[in-house]
Amino acid sequence: MSAYIKAISYYLPENKLTNEDINSQFPEWSITKIAEKTGISQRPISAIDEFSSDMAVKAAQKLFEENNISPSDIDFILLCTQSPDYYLPTTACLIQDRLGIPTTAGALDFNLGCSGYVYGLGLAKGLVETEQANNVLLLTSETYSKFIYPQDKSVRTIFGDAAAATLISGDNDRKNSIKALVYGTDGSGAQNLVVKTGGMRYARTTETATAKYDELGNLRTEDALYMNGAEIFVFTLASVPKLITAVLQKAGTTIDDIDLVVFHQANTYMLEALRKKIAIPKEKFFVFLENCGNTVSSTIPIALSEAIKTGRAPKGSKVLIAGFGVGYSWGGAIIEL
Template identity: 50%
Template sequence: MSYAQLGPIAVHLPSRIETNEDLQEQFPRWDLKLIAEKTGILQRHIAEPGETASDLAVAAAEKLFQENNIDRSTIDFVLLCTQTPDYPLPTTSCLVQDRLGLRTSCGALDFNLGCSGYVYGLAMCDGLIQSGAARNILLLTAETYSKYIDADDRSLRTIFGDGAAATLVQAADDQSMRGFRFGSDGSGGDMLLVSDGGGRPTEDAIEPRHRKRWKSRLYMDGPSLINFTVEAVPQLVDEILADNQMSRGDVDLYLMHQATWKMLDQLRSQLELPPEKLPIEMADVGNTVSCTIPILIDQLRSRSNWNAAAPKMLVGFGVGLSWAGCLWEDHFAIG
């Protein structure tokens, strides 16, 4: 039997950078120092008005192919996670398949899952590979949340950045990912949502959990999301560890969705982990939704202290509500 191996990753970020200094000049009354202390974010990359998720995804994929000498004719499936598709239909991954010049016998699938999407995507890759349906999968994450955010929205504009990541997931003889666990709770769908643009009439749409303070199409109830996270994530972590007869100390790194510094610091405290075990690396990119985990892996892989063979845990959580995690050893970097 073959298993999925998480291979090389390429990241593409829009060229336009919006710093906290830029925002301070534009909004002198905003306390950007206090905001940065809570979010851990100093700047974000923002897509241009005509720049879409597919543009970012294609750029990331082309970078992946070029930097790793990948023959695009070997790609037999494209999985694209995005909550900002180019159109309601057609499927954005089909457009990406065509733009990349991938063969027409290549499968293509969009999935809308946000912050937990990368781990869900890896699980789908593993299933496709174990079933024999695919051997070389292009897993893409691409988000342009900035298009949902009003320029005056202090709560969201200081957090979310745009970007894309491309990961090659290949069939391998040894198992490098295991212990997948998932969770979902749609009763929390009112914590983070864009309620317009779908098929449901506006008057029947989900109402935000609390009064909307800003004009943004995107609504976020930060305190409720933190409460959900500090309850669901430690439980998920312990369930995965118990399934695999491991303790928290057996895991080298906990690589989690980079939401905000405050949220991840609370998880460090809740899980009783030292800072180096749960890295926070979002200062220069912000919260890029489904792209945060592959961006984090790409950043850490380049460092001399990266212990590829040591077990790591990947954990995504957020909008949906949805959450997912798995254990991972970086066999690609070892080999």
């Protein structure tokens, strides 16, 4: 039994944060400057009463409708999110009930960010190829906008909210369609992309909710998302080229045999720096973030979905994917569509 990606769909909230909106709040950030620095024109933003489970359900329903899939076909749900509805219960359990997936299905959340989709494919592959499940619904859903302090222009320009749904199924006639999985972790960089309070270690207080300028000159609270962009950039340029080398070596292939490369869609500046450093031909490098921004764990499936729709990744294509970021965490793989 070999696991393969059968279908991908995604959902973007209706609310949008445009470069014009940011410019009106921060006149020193021109519309052109934001676009050139990030490659983003607008970011979908979840409604006040819209949360990760709501977006994941909409992405899954879209997957079912677009691909003639029944909820009764699903026998395991994997949800990647760092913004769950509750500490407990598990958000994947709520999704099972709302989608009408059989109670015989397994369901779990896993807390991972930008590398989460690759890890999710690895988990799904393990479930399918050990015959614990035959149809795994892999969901990625994040509402990072709810972590962002409105006056912190550094992260407001980057992140958008979104959810994606991927069906990973088993087929005896297919060869290894999800392969050369490579992972990495370096928790020493954890404080460079963090929401410090709200968990068990640091409670939220009146003091942590008070806005202050951080060492980078960004106005934020300790309850909000903090990102040291310079350190993240250094980490990315150091770790991702090694990751790509490891994936290609594990697969016994070279970049010449890869049809398309889809990285975590962080921002165009970082992506172009990586493309040049790894020497990936421009025609093989797929970028899709202008109208959705950095949607964390959903960037890769959203980009894959668009690559398939636009003919950049036709059936049989070999696609190299790589996720990297918060944790620090990274992962890569080769998938055959």
